[in-house]
Amino acid sequence: MRQTHLFTKTRKESPKDETSKNADLLIRAGFIHKEMAGVYDYLPLGLRVIKNIEGLIRKEMDKVGGQEVELSSLQNKEIWEKTERWDAKDIWFKTELNGGGELGLGFTHEEPLTQVMTNFVSSYKDLPLSVYQFQTKFRNELRAKSGIMRGREFLMKDMYTFALDKEQHEELYAKLKEAYIEIFKKAGIGEITHPTKALGGTFSPYSDEFQTETGSGEDTIHVCTACNIAYNEEVKGEFEKCTCGSDSFETKKTVEVGNIFNLGTKFSEALGLSYKDESGKENNVHMGSYGIGLGRLMGTIAETLSDEKGLVWPMSVAPFQVHLVRLGDNEEVVRSADEFYEGLLREGVEVLYDDRDVSAGEKFNDSDLIGIPLRVVVSAKTVQSGEHEMVERQSGKTHFVTESSLVDTIQSYVREI
Amino acid sequence: MRQTHLFTKTRKESPKDETSKNADLLIRAGFIHKEMAGVYDYLPLGLRVIKNIEGLIRKEMDKVGGQEVELSSLQNKEIWEKTERWDAKDIWFKTELNGGGELGLGFTHEEPLTQVMTNFVSSYKDLPLSVYQFQTKFRNELRAKSGIMRGREFLMKDMYTFALDKEQHEELYAKLKEAYIEIFKKAGIGEITHPTKALGGTFSPYSDEFQTETGSGEDTIHVCTACNIAYNEEVKGEFEKCTCGSDSFETKKTVEVGNIFNLGTKFSEALGLSYKDESGKENNVHMGSYGIGLGRLMGTIAETLSDEKGLVWPMSVAPFQVHLVRLGDNEEVVRSADEFYEGLLREGVEVLYDDRDVSAGEKFNDSDLIGIPLRVVVSAKTVQSGEHEMVERQSGKTHFVTESSLVDTIQSYVREI
Numbered sequence: 009m010r011q012t013h014l015f016t017k018t019r020k021e022s023p024k025d026e027t028s029k030n031a032d033l034l035i036r037a038g039f040i041h042k043e044m045a046g047v048y049d050y051l052p053l054g055l056r057v058i059k060n061i062e063g064l065i066r067k068e069m070d071k072v073g074g075q076e077v078e079l080s081s082l083q084n085k086e087i088w089e090k091t092e093r094w095d096a097k098d099i100w101f102k103t104e105l106n107g108g109g110e111l112g113l114g115f116t117h118e119e120p121l122t123q124v125m126t127n128f129v130s131s132y133k134d135l136p137l138s139v140y141q142f143q144t145k146f147r148n149e150l151r152a153k154s155g156i157m158r159g160r161e162f163l164m165k166d167m168y169t170f171a172l173d174k175e176q177h178e179e180l181y182a183k184l185k186e187a188y189i190e191i192f193k194k195a196g197i198g199e200i201t202h203p204t205k206a207l208g209g210t211f212s213p214y215s216d217e218f219q220t221e222t223g224s225g226e227d228t229i230h231v232c233t234a235c236n237i238a239y240n241e242e243v244k245g246e247f248e249k250c251t252c253g254s255d256s257f258e259t260k261k262t263v264e265v266g267n268i269f270n271l272g273t274k275f276s277e278a279l280g281l282s283y284k285d286e287s288g289k290e291n292n293v294h295m296g297s298y299g300i301g302l303g304r305l306m307g308t309i310a311e312t313l314s315d316e317k318g319l320v321w322p323m324s325v326a327p328f329q330v331h332l333v334r335l336g337d338n339e340e341v342v343r344s345a346d347e348f349y350e351g352l353l354r355e356g357v358e359v360l361y362d363d364r365d366v367s368a369g370e371k372f373n374d375s376d377l378i379g380i381p382l383r384v385v386v387s388a389k390t391v392q393s394g395e396h397e398m399v400e401r402q403s404g405k406t407h408f409v410t411e412s413s414l415v416d417t418i419q420s421y422v423r424e425i
Numbered sequence: 426m427r428q429t430h431l432f433t434k435t436r437k438e439s440p441k442d443e444t445s446k447n448a449d450l451l452i453r454a455g456f457i458h459k460e461m462a463g464v465y466d467y468l469p470l471g472l473r474v475i476k477n478i479e480g481l482i483r484k485e486m487d488k489v490g491g492q493e494v495e496l497s498s499l500q501n502k503e504i505w506e507k508t509e510r511w512d513a514k515d516i517w518f519k520t521e522l523n524g525g526g527e528l529g530l531g532f533t534h535e536e537p538l539t540q541v542m543t544n545f546v547s548s549y550k551d552l553p554l555s556v557y558q559f560q561t562k563f564r565n566e567l568r569a570k571s572g573i574m575r576g577r578e579f580l581m582k583d584m585y586t587f588a589l590d591k592e593q594h595e596e597l598y599a600k601l602k603e604a605y606i607e608i609f610k611k612a613g614i615g616e617i618t619h620p621t622k623a624l625g626g627t628f629s630p631y632s633d634e635f636q637t638e639t640g641s642g643e644d645t646i647h648v649c650t651a652c653n654i655a656y657n658e659e660v661k662g663e664f665e666k667c668t669c670g671s672d673s674f675e676t677k678k679t680v681e682v683g684n685i686f687n688l689g690t691k692f693s694e695a696l697g698l699s700y701k702d703e704s705g706k707e708n709n710v711h712m713g714s715y716g717i718g719l720g721r722l723m724g725t726i727a728e729t730l731s732d733e734k735g736l737v738w739p740m741s742v743a744p745f746q747v748h749l750v751r752l753g754d755n756e757e758v759v760r761s762a763d764e765f766y767e768g769l770l771r772e773g774v775e776v777l778y779d780d781r782d783v784s785a786g787e788k789f790n791d792s793d794l795i796g797i798p799l800r801v802v803v804s805a806k807t808v809q810s811g812e813h814e815m816v817e818r819q820s821g822k823t824h825f826v827t828e829s830s831l832v833d834t835i836q837s838y839v840r841e842i
Contacts, residue, residue, distance in 0.1 A: 106566070137432050149523070
């Protein structure tokens, strides 16, 4: 995409009403717009990141046999009264139907999906099943000061599993746990993200969270220095030693980027989701739930990988793979940069081409702030030498590349994802 | 996808509380689930159709230079008071923020997008711009009896254009009108969809609608028998003759599948979206809006192309390209069907593989109801002959195909899209 065509622009000043680092950076770089506290719009660059994150997660959900659906936001009171969650006042946004009747805006989807599944599950032969969606959640947060890390409205991937029994549930749960580790690794935050034991619920003493180290984290975890598994502050008292045997821990401030829960039969009992086993006996379905907030993951990547110059995107989620920066507008430079751009597009490389008529300093500052992983500079000097200058955003390493060697470089990055 | 893996099942009986043909068919075939009147969940087959429609529309929006964003559903009262649309009581779902403050759920997005654009548009050099999104709208309809054709919650593609003046606006408008004609053609309803003159607004006497002939349509149009352009009942009195000169019209019942509007400077004036021209003078931006409801389009395709046996999807939006139906479970048939399935997957063909252990009659009935464009039957007979039977769902034509000739056939369909 030519940058002269992109409607967003960067800004130098931090927005006055924004206290979070992620939203400050993302607003200055033109990725998002603040509608109100906890409610953000995704602008072209930001939406490209969200779509890449969505694609990355979808791939892993499909690998474990997930089937994608999309449930409604508007929710019927009746279903939620059956699980006694209609009166959870701190979380719902509620509204009124013209002509009468109270509705809620879904903050999660255990109830409606369990209800849907009663139409399709009746026999042991129908199980196990894993169903997921990318869907907008609404949560009436009293405070929303963490930018896109804690939204009042946000896109969430939520998967729900349906199993015959505890044993089959645990197989699905273990597979999903592995899938989550893979997702955070591919999203570029694997090394700073810890599978973390946290409080469970009625059906198991513990749940599993995925906690990412950040200076501004809301949570505190204790990371085992021997095996890297962590324990949330809330359960740490229960674990004098790690399950690996070590008793040496490091304390970290973190943010939760994902969580997985054993729901047992709480929802299937309340909503009548059961199956006949081989002997003809009715049993309640054993459920699990598995969430990742896409905005929160994007915000976490923005906060943890950025540097003093701006955003730093890993190739897997970056809005573009290459930022082609043209310096100067003499005929030969323009022709060479245009050709280079067209050549990369033909190879399927995603390129933001800075063809603007502004100073080199402004172009470099903007490029640093936007944080595309590879920057290629085309100038009178590089046109003369026949090799253009490529800078890796994260490491700052500089290479010299021709068009074909750049395509190879990109492809080696893409292969890694 | 193996059908034994698909969690939805077809049902023979029509849902009791459903009066619309589209929702009746889609529920029976397992594409959607009714949450409440006017609110539907998309199940795996239905979501695949919606995603295909989304892809088809996105392609045309990108072709005309559209930039994709995603704005929030939660809306601030203040912005909408500026255009005096906050008090449009019949359409809003409103809600309350914990801690105080009234919010609305967007039923359209002129106001918030105009507000966003004030951050990025200041000079004539910034225009023209076209910005679009696929975003969930909420409309508090008093009656919602048309299935997914008139939702209280529905996915909409809305594009907004921003132009220097009326002349530049008209260029964008004409391009979008062509793009819409292309979209409905590709979605398989081109021949029964008419560009229709309808009532305009403050800034132009007429708007353009796209009206599709259906028995159950809410609208009445008068189609010129000479040139196929139509006039909505509401403006017909103003046109004794068609713009082509003919005065011969046919009256049709239709449903509106898209509309495009000249907004003039109504929103830019109210929200302060202006630009400096070359002489330094401030001017209001001239806007247009262009909508397509994805559920409505899907419902229209379902209603108009279906037959007495069930749904009939055009290849462009079908949930799968091929329905591979295996008859019987003798070893050779299973091996042959499995190989055929794997071979098609390798070629990138989207296949639903009916590997269930049910009767041939049930398989054919389900296949007719689900409406995938090509059905390939693998049976003891076809295994022996070396050629499998392929039936076109729409025409009922039968052909005999080998694996490689089927891949060619699919590719010729896909090329047409």
